[in-house]
Amino acid sequence: MNxxxxxxxxxxxxxxxxxxxxxxxxxxxxxxxxxxxxxxNVKGHLFxxxxxxFEDLYREASEAVDVIAERIRALGATPLHxxxxxxxxxxxxxxxxxxxxxxxxxxxxKNSQVLLYDLKEVLHLAESFQDEATIxxxxxxxxxxxxxxxxxxxxxx
Numbered sequence: 308m309n310x311x312x313x314x315x316x317x318x319x320x321x322x323x324x325x326x327x328x329x330x331x332x333x334x335x336x337x338x339x340x341x342x343x344x345x346x347x348n349v350k351g352h353l354f355x356x357x358x359x360x361f362e363d364l365y366r367e368a369s370e371a372v373d374v375i376a377e378r379i380r381a382l383g384a385t386p387l388h389x390x391x392x393x394x395x396x397x398x399x400x401x402x403x404x405x406x407x408x409x410x411x412x413x414x415x416x417k418n419s420q421v422l423l424y425d426l427k428e429v430l431h432l433a434e435s436f437q438d439e440a441t442i443x444x445x446x447x448x449x450x451x452x453x454x455x456x457x458x459x460x461x462x463x464x
Contacts (some may be wrong), residue, residue, distance in 0.1 A: 333396035416459035
């Protein structure tokens with residue numbers, strides 16, 4: 308005898324949130340790896356400032372990755388955790404062999420804009436489900452991302 312068990316509203320809600328959070332996680336992972344490459348490879352008269360700034364940014368991204376993955380775990384799911392999964396899921400792409408400072412900053416800004424869009428999508432979904440914990444986590448990341456975009460734009464003039 309086959310028994311079909313209907314999913315609860317909470318399970319359906321969590322699946323939708325996890326799907327969006329995993330998308331965000333994948334994009335943050337590519338953003339993080341791009342920043343590491345910029346940190347290692349930047350050259351030119353802005354080297355000292357940008358080398359340090361990219362380190363600050365990739366550390367911030369690493370913290371965000373951890374927060375997002377832990378939120379997925381708190382929702383009872385497993386976060387994406389392989390490079391293959393990140394590449395399959397992410398909207399961002401790898402920035403390979405970038406050594407010009409302004410180009411790297413421009414890519415970091417554009418990546419941040421994609422992340423901001425992702426964050427707002429997750430926020431809207433979490434608000435529709437009245438998921439206060441996810442709202443809090445994502446709201447903090449939105450604040451950080453908006454400030455980062457402002458600063459990167461200011462750098463680029």
